[in-house]
Amino acid sequence: MNKKLVTLIGMVIILIGGLFLSGCGTTVSESADDKIVVTTTIGQIGDAVKNIGGDHVEVHSLMGPGVDPHLYKAKQSDIGKLQEADIIFYSGLHLEGKMLEIFEKMNKEKPTYAISDSIPKDKLRKDAADNTAMDPHVWFDIDLWKIALEQVRDGLIEKDPDNKEDYIKNTEKYFAELDELKAYAAKEMSMIPDEQRVLVTAHDAFNYFGAKYDLQVMGLQGLSTDSEYGLADVQSLVNTLVDRNIKAVFVESSISEKSINAVIAGAKDKGHEVSIGGELFSDAMGKEGTEEGTYIGMYRHNVDTIVEALK
Template identity: 60%
Template sequence: MKKLLLVGFVVLFFGFIVGCSSDAEDAGGSEGEPIKVVTTIAQIGDITAEVGGDAVEVESIMGPGVDPHLYDAVQGDIQKLNDADIIFYNGLHLEGQMGEIFEEMEQEKPTVAVAESIPEEDLLADPASPDVSDPHVWFDISLWKKATETVRDELIKLDPDNEAVYNENTTAYLSKLDELETYANEQFEQIPEESRVLVTAHDAFNYFGEAYGFDVIGLQGLSTESDYSVSDVQEIIDTLVERNIKGVFVESSVSERSINAVVEGAKEEGHEVSIGGELYSDAMGEEGTEEGTYIGMFRHNVDTIVASLK
């Protein structure tokens, strides 16, 4: 009888321990499981996956065609953010509707604005508001390298056991970004300097223009929340006529309505302008495609611009 009681006690004791272990795993993840990372835009999700490799599990809440300036988080997004071990977002007011959410999340877990880690002297100001920095830093590859290093450093802080992995992956990815920068410079040599004018729906490409010697003209401001007027459209039409520019570009995450107004207005003045192609600005392509990666997206933009303006 005593032996039976002892066996019963041992069974109950181990059952209790297993139950506690299970609860602990549910709450925080078991040792050896990948770090759960949630990002806002897919550009950040892509560099996090490159740096983290198998040590991370990455999910981006803003997919193809989504405009981060106007994005409102839904309940499912809040749940994903709550479940994450670390959150990466761009910052500099790119995700304009989500500021309060990030403030709350950073009280509970690492919540990192990767663009805000870039030295202030490297940031471009909004031409309309000099006190506001342009958030579209991924269009300067040299700045995106710094964002990549920020992701690496934050993952190491959270998961020091995998420091060697994060360092090795980052070194390999930075080398790929060097190759991408070389490719872009070589391709743009095909475009005459007087033709290096990039007309788009909104001012997402100022870093790009600064890096590669393009005059960038956006119908709307840095944020797609800003509107445009008839005089804004006319000003761009005058520039197209004066500089004999034949191509303008639409963006995957912005309505074509504004650019179509420019094309039609130029046509009425006897100046033929065509849509030079679709560029990826605030969002990348579909997951699983070349354009669904940062490098693939950037190469697509380079090739599209060169094909239209050379």
């Protein structure tokens, strides 16, 4: 065989071998950088997973700003995110009531956690209209929320034991920030006069919050926005506003203002002026990239808005 041809063939073989090894090296590197893919329902859980998981997780939340989890039905794209996830965290206590069958199915395929179910039942608040149902809005009691988030920490550790120490340290750091938030909220809420300590909203999402900071909470709808309200409910709330001379009510970012506007109009018909004290975040957080798009920022916003309107 021609020497030049042999030399050329040898060079080609070396080149191909080098490219192959280089390709193998890239694959190994990319594999080493793989993150745990986590899918959550509400933003409050998604934000907590980001804080606890840190650089080890990639988080996708199904329900963004303005989305009502009580009424939410999974889209086809959501099913894809759930199937692609390595681990799933949702609230539980029937908050995502229309998705329970999906979670039951996913639980057979991969780790799927209803984090609020880890809270002792004697610490939960019951539905006044249904003694067998529990109030799912536990994130408004920071102490209870921390119990639920321990399930996030433990779930990540079980899935990724190699990074156990990071998950523990991240949780301790985040919980310290939550303790600071709790102290801030208690100090600010104490500024509201006794006669004005009534929080009127569209639905009963703030009962844990009210119990924590000594507020009477009144919602036009029940614990779930799936429940109906009627003229008698509106009139009862109007009478309370007039009798107690309450000047402000609040709208929620994930619920139409229609119901609260009906209450304001009813009070006006009785010669009592009521204004909207501001918008609160109840079942959904604010836009991503804003302070209100984080759990701590959302909570502080609610505290500041309520205090400013009622004090």
